[in-house]
Amino acid sequence: MRTVPKTLARSWKCGQNNRADATRLWAEIEGILEREYYTESGPLVRRLEKRLGELLGAQQVVCVGNPSVAWAMLLDASGVSGQSVIVPATAPRRLLEGLAWADCKALLCPVRSEDGWQLSAEQIQAAVISDAVAIVGVHEWGGACDVERLKAHAMLRQQVLLFDASSSLAVRYRSGSLAAQGEAAVLSFDTIHLLDAYQGAAIVTDNIDLADRLRCMRSSGGIQRRVKVNRTVNGRMSEAQAAQALVLLDDLPSLLARNFRQFNHYQEKLRCLQDIVWLTGFGVEETNCEQAVIELRSSDAMQRLKALCIERSLILPSLLEDAVYLDSLEVHKVRVALQSSVLALPLGQDVDDDDIRCVSEVVRQALTC
Amino acid sequence: MSAQDNNSMTPVPALSVLAYFGASPKFQRVKPTSNLVRPCAQQLRSYWERIGKPGVDLTAELESRLAALHQVPEVVAANSGFWMLALLIEAARSPGRCEVIMPSLTYRRMADIVSWLGLVPHFCDIDPQTLANSTATVADCMNSQTALVIGVHPVGGHCDIEGLQELCRYSGVPLIFDSVEAVAELHQGRVIGGFGCAELFSLGASKLINGFEGGYVTTADAALASDLRCRVRGQGPGRTLTAPLPALHAAMALAGLDELEAQLQRNGERFERYALGLKSLSGLRLVTPDPSYRPSYKNIVVEVTEAWPLSRDITVELLNAENILARAYYHPPLTHKPIAYPHRVGLLPHTDWAATRFISMPCGHQVSLTDIDGIIETLQRIQELSYHINQSVIIGKTL
Numbered sequence: 001m002r003t004v005p006k007t008l009a010r011s012w013k014c015g016q017n018n019r020a021d022a023t024r025l026w027a028e029i030e031g032i033l034e035r036e037y038y039t040e041s042g043p044l045v046r047r048l049e050k051r052l053g054e055l056l057g058a059q060q061v062v063c064v065g066n067p068s069v070a071w072a073m074l075l076d077a078s079g080v081s082g083q084s085v086i087v088p089a090t091a092p093r094r095l096l097e098g099l100a101w102a103d104c105k106a107l108l109c110p111v112r113s114e115d116g117w118q119l120s121a122e123q124i125q126a127a128v129i130s131d132a133v134a135i136v137g138v139h140e141w142g143g144a145c146d147v148e149r150l151k152a153h154a155m156l157r158q159q160v161l162l163f164d165a166s167s168s169l170a171v172r173y174r175s176g177s178l179a180a181q182g183e184a185a186v187l188s189f190d191t192i193h194l195l196d197a198y199q200g201a202a203i204v205t206d207n208i209d210l211a212d213r214l215r216c217m218r219s220s221g222g223i224q225r226r227v228k229v230n231r232t233v234n235g236r237m238s239e240a241q242a243a244q245a246l247v248l249l250d251d252l253p254s255l256l257a258r259n260f261r262q263f264n265h266y267q268e269k270l271r272c273l274q275d276i277v278w279l280t281g282f283g284v285e286e287t288n289c290e291q292a293v294i295e296l297r298s299s300d301a302m303q304r305l306k307a308l309c310i311e312r313s314l315i316l317p318s319l320l321e322d323a324v325y326l327d328s329l330e331v332h333k334v335r336v337a338l339q340s341s342v343l344a345l346p347l348g349q350d351v352d353d354d355d356i357r358c359v360s361e362v363v364r365q366a367l368t369c
Numbered sequence: 370m371s372a373q374d375n376n377s378m379t380p381v382p383a384l385s386v387l388a389y390f391g392a393s394p395k396f397q398r399v400k401p402t403s404n405l406v407r408p409c410a411q412q413l414r415s416y417w418e419r420i421g422k423p424g425v426d427l428t429a430e431l432e433s434r435l436a437a438l439h440q441v442p443e444v445v446a447a448n449s450g451f452w453m454l455a456l457l458i459e460a461a462r463s464p465g466r467c468e469v470i471m472p473s474l475t476y477r478r479m480a481d482i483v484s485w486l487g488l489v490p491h492f493c494d495i496d497p498q499t500l501a502n503s504t505a506t507v508a509d510c511m512n513s514q515t516a517l518v519i520g521v522h523p524v525g526g527h528c529d530i531e532g533l534q535e536l537c538r539y540s541g542v543p544l545i546f547d548s549v550e551a552v553a554e555l556h557q558g559r560v561i562g563g564f565g566c567a568e569l570f571s572l573g574a575s576k577l578i579n580g581f582e583g584g585y586v587t588t589a590d591a592a593l594a595s596d597l598r599c600r601v602r603g604q605g606p607g608r609t610l611t612a613p614l615p616a617l618h619a620a621m622a623l624a625g626l627d628e629l630e631a632q633l634q635r636n637g638e639r640f641e642r643y644a645l646g647l648k649s650l651s652g653l654r655l656v657t658p659d660p661s662y663r664p665s666y667k668n669i670v671v672e673v674t675e676a677w678p679l680s681r682d683i684t685v686e687l688l689n690a691e692n693i694l695a696r697a698y699y700h701p702p703l704t705h706k707p708i709a710y711p712h713r714v715g716l717l718p719h720t721d722w723a724a725t726r727f728i729s730m731p732c733g734h735q736v737s738l739t740d741i742d743g744i745i746e747t748l749q750r751i752q753e754l755s756y757h758i759n760q761s762v763i764i765g766k767t768l
Binding site for chain 2: 026033038065066067093094101103198199239
C-alpha cells in the first residue's frame with residue numbers, strides 16, 4: 001500500500017472515461033470503410049438504436065450526433081419551442097443549450113438535500129412556477145428524480161414531461177428501465193457517462209408519432225414514415241460514433257461490475273464516517289454506480305477537504321462550468337449549497353484500488369480531524 | 370413508381386430495354402452523386418492509434434492543416450457543418466437586425482439554420498450564368514433589417530466574391546461565404562477560405578474531405594475565431610453549442626487530406642470522361658467551371674436544354690430506375706416548398722428558371738470511368754427512345 005500523502009498528488013478527469021476495446025473498435029471501423037457507409041442512419045446506427053431499445057425497454061430510439069441538438073430536436077418536436085420549461089437548478093449544460101436553441105425559457109426550480117438534490121413535484125409547487133408547458137426532470141448520479149409525483153403533477157396541468165436520463169443507463173426503477181419514463185428522455189453519450197459515443201446521444205420514447213417527427217427532423221436517412229415538421233437539423237450520428245457506442249455496450253456488464261466494485265470499495269473505506277450521505281442511486285431499485293457522490297453533512301467539511309488540497313475537479317465540475325447560464329438568486333443559493341457539500345469521488349476506467357484508498361483516506365482525515 | 374407498378378399499362382416494346390419499363394437496372398450497385406471518398410485504411414489507422422496519447426490533439430492538427438490548405442490564420446472545427454454555420458451567423462451578424470440574405474436555390478436546410486437562430490431568411494435570386502447569388506440579386510434584398518449576407522458558391526462556379534465584398538463593405542453588412550462546394554479552389558489566384566468575414570466548409574461524408582460528420586470555419590479574424598471556439602466549447606456569453614469535433618472524425622479527415630491531390634486528379638478524370646461522352650448527346654450541357662478556379666470537380670452538373678427531348682425530372686426518374694442516382698439540382702428551391710416560419714421573398718425569376726434545368730450526375734469515389742461510360746450509354750438510349758417515352762400512355766399517369 002502506498003503511503004497516503006496529506007494532499008492528493010494527482011487529479012482525475014471527472015467521469016467514467018470508458019474507452020472502447022481498440023481491437024474490436026478497429027474491426028468496426030474497417031467494416032465502415034468496407035461498406036463505404038459513413039453516416040446518414042447507417043447500419044451501425046440502426047443496430048445501436050435496436051440494442052438501446054432492448055436495453056432500455058423503449059419502443060422508439062432515435063440516435064443523434066450531439067446531446068444539445070437532441071434536446072433542441074425533442075423540445076421542438078414536442079411542440080414546446082418558444083415556451084417556458086421547468087428544469088432543476090442543476091440542469092446540465094446540454095439541456096440548457098437545447099432549451100436556448102428551441103427558444104425556450106428555462107424556469108430553474110430549486111432542489112434540496114432531502115430529495116437527494118433531485119427535482120421534486122413539491123419543489124415545483126413551492127416555487128409557484130406557472131406558465132410552463134413542460135417539465136424536464138434530470139436523473140442525477142444513477143438515481144431518480146421524483147418520477148411518480150412529477151407524472152401526476154404534469155398530467156394534472158397538461159404539461160409535457162421529459163427526462164434527462166444520461167446517468168440512467170442500466171438503472172432499474174419499479175422493475176423497469178428508468179430511462180423509459182415520461183413522454184421521452186435524452187441520454188447523452190459523453191465521456192463522463194457509461195457509454196461514450198464521441199458526444200452522441202439518443203432520444204427514447206414510446207410515442208411513435210414523436211419518433212417519426214424526430215426522424216424527419218434529423219436527416220434524410222432513417223425516416224420510417226414521412227411526417228410534416230416545421231424545420232429540420234443536422235442531427236446525424238455518424239457510423240464512427242455508433243461503432244464506439246456498440247463496442248462499449250458489449251462491455252456493459254463488465255463496466256457495471258467494475259463500477260459496483262469501486263463504489264463498494266468507497267463505501268467500505270468510508271463506512272466509519274457518520275456525517276456523510278450517499279447520493280448515488282437515490283430513489284431507484286438498482287443503480288449503475290456511474291458516479292460515487294456523497295453529501296457532507298457538517299458545514300465546514302468541504303473547507304477541511306480544500307485545506308487538504310483535495311482536487312477541485314471532485315467538486316461537481318459541471319456546476320462550475322454551467323454557472324454562466326444562471327442568474328437567479330434562488331438557483332445561485334442552491335448551487336452554492338451543492339458546491340459546499342457535494343463531492344463526486346473518482347470512479348471509472350482511470351481509477352484503481354490505490355486511488356480509492358488514497359482518496360478515501362484524505363476524506364476520512366478531513367472529516368474526522 | 371415504375372411502369373411495372375401500374376398493371377393496366379402496356380409499355381411500347383422498344384421501351385422494355387429501360388429499367389423503368391421492366392428491364393434489369395443498368396447497374397447492380399447504385400451510383401451516387403455523393404463523394405463518399407474512402408481513405409487508405411492504414412493511413413486512417415496511423416492517426417486513430419494516436420488518439421488519447423499524451424500531447425496528441427488531432428482536431429488541432431486538422432485545423433492547422435486546413436489553415437495551411439486555405440491559407441488563412443484561423444480555422445475552427447466542430448462536429449457539424451450545419452451547426453457551425455449557425456454559430457458563425459450568430460457570431461458575425463449585426464446585432465439588432467433580423468434578416469439573413471441567402472439564395473433559394475441552395476442547400477436544403479440553410480433556411481432552417483437561420484430559423485433556429487430566430488432570424489428571418491430573406492431569399493434572393495441567382496445569376497443565371499453562375500447559378501449563384503450576385504451583387505445585383507443581393508442588393509435587391511438589402512434593407513434596414515439586413516443582419517448578414519451569405520454568399521453561396523454553387524457547384525461548378527463561384528459567386529461574385531469581389532462584388533459582394535464591395536456591396537457589404539459599403540452597406541456595413543457582414544458577409545460570410547458558404548464555400549462547401551469550393552474546397553481547395555482558387556479565386557483570382559487566392560485560395561478560397563480567406564474572403565468575407567469568414568467561410569464555412571463541411572467535413573460530411575459526401576464532401577471533398579470526408580470526416581464522417583463535421584464542419585469548419587476559416588477566417589482571418591482572430592476575434593471571430595476566438596468567439597467561435599468558445600461557443601463550440603459551450604462557453605458563453607451568447608448562444609453556444611458544445612460540439613467539439615470527435616477525434617476519430619478528425620483522424621478520418623486527416624487521412625483524406627493526405628490523399629487530396631490524388632482525389633482531385635481522379636475527380637478531374639471523371640469530369641473529362643463526362644465531357645467526352647456528352648459530346649455525343651445534344652441537349653445536355655456539361656456545366657464547366659472556369660479552369661482558373663482550379664476546380665475540384667467534386668460534383669458534376671449538366672444542364673437540360675431545350676434540345677433535350679425530355680424534361681429534367683423525367684430524365685432523372687429514368688436514370689434512377691437504372692440505379693444511376695442522378696439528382697435534380699438543389700431540388701426543390703427552398704421557396705418552392707412550404708416554409709413554416711417567418712421569411713421574405715420577392716420575385717425569383719432565374720431561380721424558377723433554373724429549378725427545372727439542372728441535374729447532378731453520379732460522381733465521386735464509387736463511380737468509375739467505366740461507370741460513366743455506362744451512364745452515357747444509358748443517356749444515349751434514353752435519347753434514342755425519347756419519342757416512345759413521350760408517346761407512351763404511361764407517361765401521363767406514372768412519370
